[in-house]
Amino acid sequence: MIPPMNDHQLFPTFVVGSLPRPRWVRDVIENRRDGRLSAQEADRLLDSAIPSAVRMQERAGLTYVSDGEWRRESYIKVICEHVDGFKMEAVPSVSRVVMEPAVVSKLRQRGPLAVDAARFLVKATTRKTIVALPSPYILGWRMWHAELSRSAYPTRKEFMDACVPILRAEMRALAGAGVDHIQIDEPWLLMLVDPDHRRRIGATDVEKEIALCVEMVNAVAGAAGDVPTSMHLCHAHFNRQRFSEGGYEPIIEALGEINVTRFAMEFAAPQSHGVDVLARFPKGKILGLGVIDHCDSKVEDPETVVSRVEAALKYLPAERITLNPDCGFSPSTQNPMNFDEAYLKLTAMCRAAESLREKYGREG
Ligand SMILES: [Zn+2]
Numbered sequence: 022m023i024p025p026m027n028d029h030q031l032f033p034t035f036v037v038g039s040l041p042r043p044r045w046v047r048d049v050i051e052n053r054r055d056g057r058l059s060a061q062e063a064d065r066l067l068d069s070a071i072p073s074a075v076r077m078q079e080r081a082g083l084t085y086v087s088d089g090e091w092r093r094e095s096y097i098k099v100i101c102e103h104v105d106g107f108k109m110e111a112v113p114s115v116s117r118v119v120m121e122p123a124v125v126s127k128l129r130q131r132g133p134l135a136v137d138a139a140r141f142l143v144k145a146t147t148r149k150t151i152v153a154l155p156s157p158y159i160l161g162w163r164m165w166h167a168e169l170s171r172s173a174y175p176t177r178k179e180f181m182d183a184c185v186p187i188l189r190a191e192m193r194a195l196a197g198a199g200v201d202h203i204q205i206d207e208p209w210l211l212m213l214v215d216p217d218h219r220r221r222i223g224a225t226d227v228e229k230e231i232a233l234c235v236e237m238v239n240a241v242a243g244a245a246g247d248v249p250t251s252m253h254l255c256h257a258h259f260n261r262q263r264f265s266e267g268g269y270e271p272i273i274e275a276l277g278e279i280n281v282t283r284f285a286m287e288f289a290a291p292q293s294h295g296v297d298v299l300a301r302f303p304k305g306k307i308l309g310l311g312v313i314d315h316c317d318s319k320v321e322d323p324e325t326v327v328s329r330v331e332a333a334l335k336y337l338p339a340e341r342i343t344l345n346p347d348c349g350f351s352p353s354t355q356n357p358m359n360f361d362e363a364y365l366k367l368t369a370m371c372r373a374a375e376s377l378r379e380k381y382g383r384e385g
Pocket of ligand 1: 256348
C-alpha cells in the first residue's frame with residue numbers, strides 16, 4: 022500500500038530540496054571534491070552552515086524543510102560522492118559539454134548517501150523533514166556513456182539496475198532515521214515530452230522510455246515503507262534557463278502507475294503549459310503544485326500564488342493539493358542562484374498557503 026500523507030493542515034508547503042549556497046559553502050564542497058579539504062573537516066564546516074538554511078525555511082513558514090542539500094555538489098552527484106566507480110570526464114550534457122562523472126567501473130559503495138545528513142536535519146528542526154534521492158533512470162542518462170561505461174555495464178539499463186539496490190537501501194535508512202517525506206528526483210520523465218530534448222539525447226522510442234522510467238522509480242519507491250514519497254518532475258534548469266519545454270499530456274497516464282504518494286510538479290513556468298492537464302491527474306495521488314518560478318528573479322506576491330492554486334482547484338480538491346516551487350532553487354554548486362530571493366519566494370508561497378487555509382480550510 023502507498024502510505025498516505027498525514028498533514029493536519031490544508032495546503033502544506035514543501036521545498037523541492039536544494040537552496041542557494043553561500044559562496045563559502047560552495048567552496049567547501051568543491052575543495053572537498055578536489056581533495057583540498059577532508060570529508061571530516063568539510064562536515065564540521067557544513068554542520069555549522071546548515072542550521073542557517075533550516076532556520077531560513079522555518080522563518081519563511083514551510084511545513085516541510087530540507088537541509089538545502091548543502092552537503093551535496095548536486096542532486097545527482099550525491100551518488101558519486103559516496104560510491105566508487107565514477108570518473109570525471111568531458112561529456113555532453115543537455116546544455117553543453119562539461120566535466121561530469123561517468124561510470125567507468127563496477128559500483129562499490131563507500132558509505133551512506135544521505136542518511137547521515139538526514140539524521141542531522143531531523144535533529145536540527147521541529148518541522149517536518151524532506152530528503153531527496155535521484156531516480157535510477159536519470160542516473161542512467163546522466164552517468165552512463167556508451168564508450169566510457171560499456172566495459173563496466175554493457176547497457177544503460179544494466180547501470181540503472183545496479184543503482185537500484187543502493188537507492189533502496191538508502192530509502193530504508195532514511196525511513197529509519199525519522200525523515201517525514203522522501204522524494205525521488207526525476208526531471209527526465211517530463212523532459213521526454215520535448216522532441217528537441219529527445220533528439221539531443223537520442224531517445225527514439227518515447228513509450229519505451231516512459232515505461233522504463235516508471236519501472237525504475239517503482240523499483241526504489243516501495244523501499245520507503247510507511248514513509249510517504251514524492252516524485253519530482255520538471256524541465257531542469259541552469260543559470261535561470263530551462264532545458265526543455267512541453268506539457269504533461271504525454272506522461273500524465275504513466276503517473277498513475279507510479280507507486281508514490283505525491284508528485285511535485287513544475288507548473289508556475291510557462292514551459293510546462295498550464296494546469297488544464299490536471300483534469301487527467303491520477304486518482305488517489307497528491308499534487309505538489311509548482312507555484313513559484315525559481316528561474317524568474319521577480320518575487321511572486323502571495324496573490325499570484327493564490328491565483329495559481331485556485332486554477333488547480335478547478336480540477337482537484339483542496340485536500341489533494343500541496344504547494345512547492347517548480348524546482349530546487351540551486352540543484353548544484355555550479356548553479357548558485359540567490360539565497361535572499363529564495364527566502365522571499367518561499368515566504369510569499371507560505372503566506373499564500375495561510376490565506377488559502379483561511380478561505381478553504383476547516384481548521385482555518
Ligand atoms: Zn527540478
